[in-house]
Amino acid sequence: MSHIKLELKPEQVAKIKEICKSFNNDPGELINVLHKTQETFGYLPAEVQEVVAAELNVSVAKVYGVVTFYSFFTMIPKGKHPISICTGTACYVRGAEKVLDEFKRILNVKVGETTPDGKFSLNCLRCVGACGLAPVVLIGEKVYGRVSPDGVKDIIKEYEEQ
Template sequence: MSVNLNDARCKELNEEEKYKLLNQVISEYNQDENNLIQILHMTQAIFSYIPLEVQKYIAKKMNMPLSKVSGVVTFYSFFSTRPKGEYMVHVCLGTACYVRGGKKIMDKLKEMLGVDVGETTRDRKFTLEVMRCIGACGLAPAVTINEKVYKQVNPNKLQKIIGEYQ
């Protein structure tokens, strides 16, 4: 595969350039239906999510029904049809984190960011998501922001944690 995608580069592209890159991806995968998942992964890397108009575009280019493309996008949780923020905030609601206050952390973050689970702040900075156990149960509750893990979080620490990214 010669198309080289990296997040930083894709963020700088305008819509036209993104579609151009998508065309390249589709043709390098030979417009083959069997490669749809790989194509969608690359699509998400280019657009950062897969909105309906992009799904329609792929369906047309690959000569397949939109329902097939949409079916795959909605089936797999790693595909998103909504824009994601620069920072992915994941709150662990696995058993250990839940019983040690994970729910309170989630409620506080919803209030602070003004979004519900799965939503992105208007400035596209933060997306709030739930995650399952990441193996930090001994230091629960855990929150991650992109790659960084925060342990033994409590609602009072959240302002400082989120502040690091504002």
């Protein structure tokens, strides 16, 4: 995957610095700073991580480590309709992988990618706590339970017109 260098605008850099400052540029607040920054920008590309690292006086590697460790942080822009498939144990044994494969096939994206039109992004989650409804798919905040590979087409259709 080639990395396109993102050019941050001065006002974006200023906004990141302002967020860092709101947490007193405290390295111990890194996770909170990243949450607030992702809330503002929608995702955390390397260029944003570099500014955060500089402001909190921590290494870029440390920031990257936190961003990649926690599944709620993302380095790619989320689609308008972010799709998350639960791959926790209950969902997995009830066929979540086949459901995931079907989403990948129909949308023609890999996990962690967004469709070229920006409509859908695809991700996996560990457990959403709805094990009785396994396999579970989340689209934005909406929960779909007992999803079968055959049902994937209809779920996508629901959002295509939006």
